[in-house]
Each structure stands twice: as structure tokens, then as C-alpha cells.
Amino acid sequence: MKVSYILALLPLVVASPAPVRPRPTRARQALGLGGLARKAGLKYFGTAIDNVVLDNTQYTSIAFDRSEFNQVTASNGQKWVHIEPKRGVFNYTLGDEIVDPSKDAGQIRRCHTFLWHNQLPKWLTSGNWTKTTLLNVLENHIKHEADYYWGDCYAWDVVNEAFNDNGTYRSDIWLDTIGPEYIEHAFRFARKYTSPGTKLYYNDYGIERVNSKSLAVQALIKDFQKRKVPIDGVGLQSHFTVSRAPLYTDVRAAQQLFTSLGLETALTELDVRLDLPDDAHKTATQAKIYADSVRACVDEKKCVGVTVWDFWDPVSWVPETFAGEGNACLLDAKFNRKPAYYAVADVLTRGAANGTRRGW
Ligand SMILES: *[C@@H]1O[C@H](CO)[C@@H](O)[C@H](O)[C@H]1NC(C)=O
Ligand SMILES: *[C@@H]1O[C@H](CO)[C@@H](O)[C@H](O)[C@H]1NC(C)=O
Ligand SMILES: *[C@@H]1O[C@H](CO)[C@@H](O)[C@H](O)[C@H]1NC(C)=O
Ligand SMILES: *[C@@H]1O[C@H](CO)[C@@H](O)[C@H](O)[C@H]1NC(C)=O
Secondary structure: OHHHHHHHHOOOOOOOOOOOOOOOOOOOOOOOHHHHHHHOOOOEEEEEEOHHHOOOHHHHHHHOOOOOOOEEEEOOOOOHHHHOOEOOEOOOHHHHHHHHHHHHOOOEEEEEEEEOOOOOOHHHHOOOOOHHHHHHHHHHHHHHHHHHOOOOOOEEEEEEOOEOOOOOEOOOHHHHHHOOOHHHHHHHHHHHHOOOOOEEEEEEOOOOOOOHHHHHHHHHHHHHHHOOOOOOEEEEOOEEEOOEOOOHHHHHHHHHHHHOOOOEEEEEEEEEEEEOOOOHHHHHHHHHHHHHHHHHHHOOOOEEEEEEOOOEHHHOOHHHHOOOEEOOOOEOOOOOEOHHHHHHHHHHHHHHHHOOOOOO
């Protein structure tokens, strides 16, 4: 044990004698992904965490280890349906279950999300709202949640998934009742009620290429900037599949739609699902897609970090959302690191060696 530990620390200095024990196939990383990300000049490498798995101590010992993940996002705990289950009645239990241990662990948080079309409580979706009453409901919700998590969030996803793939506004209770200006109201409320310096993000999927949707987001930002509506960043969710993922160059070009306007970017929900059953070829392709995605952030100076949408296959959202697909995460069911984990670690290590990013 002692000998192999020393060898792991000094692999380049010590010529290798016959090992006293079988060598592990991969030497354990001295630093986790969060630590490597910092060295590469990112603010963080993070993970989403869901409440349903918090009783699994093997899971939580990794999830709340800031060397592995120095940023966390509550997968569900801060969404409207849980936070304001009855009108004007706020319940932060599920949010706190993620936020409190991550504060103790010294991790930062991307908070998610003030406004979405999904996971809304029944009282809200079935209400008979006017534009004025619904705007009051929105302001009151943001005011309370922002105030409760005052100072706890590096960033807030203020508005999530407001566009269709063809670049038109998504029809939902917000658009249909208030009109497209609900988006700027949400950002103004967020600026008014969050702690100073909180980064306000627009977050969406399918904007990891230059396409109708990402161009619509860019147009929204240009309009906001002309009229002094606050916005600081764009989250590229990055839910990819092994058979269909954007290239490194696509993700770079998509980010530049936003960084060219002075905004920061982040990959906020990265995962790479595949058609089950798994095989070595799919696993290798998955590793390459993870690596190329992370590299597209490392190489983009205004990309602040990457968040995976959970790191452990059994709690991923994929199997229950896409029939026949799964194994989208960095760690398998036995908590073994998959090729994708090592590929991401390699990219972050190379990023530190390249030294192309400004230091923090
Ligand atoms: C708040 O939410 C938690 C978690 O869902 C639940 O167990 C608890 O009963 C709720 N509290 C109230 C007062 O409704
Ligand atoms: C919804 O509110 C409007 C205006 O207050 C009212 O005229 C209408 O009857 C209400 N509809 C329902 C289904 O309650
Ligand atoms: C854009 O997409 C939405 C949602 O799929 C659809 O309802 C709408 O008709 C489309 N609009 C155009 C102009 O293609
Ligand atoms: C490092 O440098 C190489 C060669 O210039 C480049 O292709 C790559 O994208 C850079 N970044 C990382 C994270 O490897």
C-alpha cells in the first residue's frame, strides 16, 4: 500500500520496480474533477444532485466532495412545485437538503430555476390569471426564493427553456397570459431581489449549435442590452446522445454568439446518453463527446464551468424519460469511473498545461 502510494505520487521520477501488489488498471487521480477544473482556469466542475438519493452515503460522499465537484445544482429541489406548493406558502425543505451540505462542503451553487413551463404547482397552472395577477405571482415567487437563498447562489437560472427549436417563443402559461415580456420581467425581478453579484442566466437545451434557437436567444440578449434589461450568462444544457452530438466546433461557435456580446457561458446539464445495452464502442464514443464538450468550455475564456446532470447512472433522469436509453453519466452503477470520467480528467489536465485561460 505504502509503496504503490509513493509510486503514484512520483511516477516520472521513480523507475518502476516489480510492484508488490497488482497495480490498479488506472492510478487514482490525485485531484478530482473540481480540483482539475480550477487548475485549468475554470471556476468549477459541478454536478446536479437529486433529493431521492441523499440517503446513499457512498453517493453523498462523492457528491459533496469539493475536490471532485466544487459546484452543485439541485436537480429538482429549488423548482416552483416544491418551493411554493400553495400560493404564498413557501417550503424550502428540498432546496435546503442540497444547499446546506454543499455550503458545509465549501462548494458553490448554480441555483435552478425561478421560471419554467414545467414542474409548476396545480394552483398555478389551473388558475384564472390576468396579465397583472400572474406578474404579481411571478414577482412574489422570485422575491421570496431569492431572498431565502440570498448570498447562496453563484448564479440563478432565471428563465429556463423559453424557446421552441424553431426559435419562436414556447407557448405556455407565461407567454399565453403575459406575452413575451414575461422574460424581461423575470430578469428584472431577479436583479431586484437576488444578492448583488449573482449571475443571472438564461438556460436552454438545443442551443449548443448555431441554429434557429440559439440565434433567437442571441437576438433576445441584443434586445435586452439595448434596453438595459439585466442578463449575465447563457447556460447551454448539453443533453447529448452518443448517436447525435454537436462537434467541438459547434459548441465553440454557439458560445461565441453570447460571449461576443460580453456574456459568460456554462455547460449546465451535461450528460451523454446511449441506446442500451451498452458496449465498448458506445462507451468510447461517449467518452469522446464528454471530452470534446468540456474542451469547448475550457478553450472558451468566458465559459466559467461545466455541470453534469448527475454523475451516477442509477439516478440519471434519462432512463425514465427516454425508453431504452441510459448509462449517461461519468460513474457506473458500482461507482466505477467510466472512460468518460478519465477523458474529462485528461482534458482538464491538458487545459491546465495549455494555460490559455486567464488565471483566477
Ligand atoms: C415541506 O416539504 C417537505 C418535503 O417535501 C415535506 O416533507 C413537508 O411536509 C413540507 N412542509 C409543510 C409544512 O408542508
Ligand atoms: C376568469 O376571470 C375572468 C375575469 O375575472 C372572468 O370573467 C371569467 O369568468 C373567469 N373564468 C373562470 C373559468 O373562472
Ligand atoms: C415553431 O415550433 C412550434 C412548436 O413546435 C410550432 O407550434 C410552430 O408552429 C412553429 N412555427 C413555425 C413558424 O414553424
Ligand atoms: C490545448 O491545445 C491544443 C493544441 O493547440 C488544442 O487543440 C486544445 O483544444 C487545447 N485545449 C485543451 C483543453 O486541450
